[in-house]
Amino acid sequence: MWNHNYEDELIKCHRFAVGLAKEIDYKNQxxxxxEHKYNETMATVCRLKEEVKSKDTRFLEMKQKYNESSATVKRLMNETDLLHSEMRKTQSINRKPDEALKCKKKELDQQAKELEESKAHNDLERRSFLNDIEKLKEELQAQEEKTDAIENLNxxxxxxxxxxxxELQEARKESIESLQNMLTGRSKLGIKRMxxxxxxPFGDICSQKFPGEDWAKISAELCSEWQEKLKNPHWHPFKKVMENDEPQEQIDEGDEDLKELKTKWGEDVYEAVTKALLEMNEVNASGSYAVPEIWNLMxxxxxxxxxxxxxIIKQLRAHMRKRKRC
Structure with a gap:
């Protein structure tokens, strides 16, 4: 009994092993x-890549092929003409048809036909390429013309x-020269020497530092000294910075003379000198003299x-009213 059960188990195991082996074979298959399909797919991908890669040089290859085809057609036509000549000579000697020559002629005619078809196909593609190139040239020329027009307009x-x-600068200059003696303290506008x-600020600091001395004279001399320094074209305490993608000039706070001025005489004096520096750099970058400017005092x-x-219109109207009253 036990042996019978053991044999049944062996049979089941054998069947299971056979089934498992078949399943493994199936899965391996x-x-x-x-894997074969993957290799074919990869080969296709590689082929497509090669086709894409060769597209840029296709025109030159086709042109070369066209030239070769033309040369081959000419050569075959010459061979055909020679063959026809030989056939005519042979026929004159022996009227019997030469099957070998007929076959050769048929073969050459077929080759010539295929080459003519290839030549026609190459000519068609060549014309297509030339048309595309011509269109690109026209588009490029049109774009260049637009660019030239924009540059001319600019x-x-x-x-x-x-x-x-x-004109505005000349009008402003003329206005300044005309209004220098007309603008009064009661007016909204006035003349400021940029x-x-x-x-x-010099008077304020000197009155504090020299209370028992002639501080007014000291402050006037100090102010004059810095005014003369501003006229020096070799002293240009500015640095270049980028603002809105454009280079701008700012006061160089690291300038030794300005640092000493700020330390010795204070912030207000420093601000007065740097403000004058900025104004002079704006209207007269050479830094030789102050420039009069019409200023909005308010x-x-x-x-x-x-x-x-x-x-000016307001003054003219007032002048005209006075004349009428007179």
Whole structure:
């Protein structure tokens, strides 16, 4: 009984092993098929990559093939003509058809036909390539023409801007010369000498430091000394910085003379000198003299041309009213 059960178990194990082996064989077969399919796919991918890679040089290859084909066609046509000549000579000697020559002629004619078809196909693709190149050239020329037109327009606008700025500067200069003696303390506008150092901070600090001395004279001399220093074209305490992607000049706080000024005479004096420096650099970068400017005294800024014209019109109207009353 025990042996019978043992044999049954062995049979079951054997069947299981056989089934497992078949399943393994099946899976191995599937794996081989998948591997084969993967290899085919990779080969296709590689082939496509090669086709893409060779696309850039296709035109030159086709041109070379066209030239070779043309040469081959000419050569075959010459051979055909020679063959026809030989056939005619042979036929004149022996009227019997030469099957070998007919076969050769048929073969050459077929080759010539295939080459003509290849030549026609190459000519078609060559014309297509040439058309594409011509279109690109036209688009490029149109873009260049647009660019040239924009550059010309920009040049015209720059010239006009320069002329307008020049006219505004001349009008402003004329306004300053005309209004210097007309502007009074009661007016909203006044004349400010750009680049002129304000003496008041010097007077304030000197009155504190020298209470028992002639501090007014000391402050005046100190202010004059710094005014003369501003006129020195070799002293340019500025540094370049980038603002809005454009280079700008700012006061160089590391300048030794300015550092000494700030330490010895205080913040207010330092501010007065640096303000004058900025003004002089704005209107007269060479730094040789202060420049008169029409100033909005109420808002402490440079007066606009609109404000200057409004002031002049106001004065003219007042003058005309006075004349009428007289």
């Amino acid at each position: 599937r794996l081989l098929e998948m 040049s015209v606008l720059l010239v006009k801007e320069h002329m307008i700025n020049q 680049g002129e150092v304000d003496w008041k 808002e402490d800024r440079r007066a606009s041309m609109k404000e200057i014209i409004q002031y």
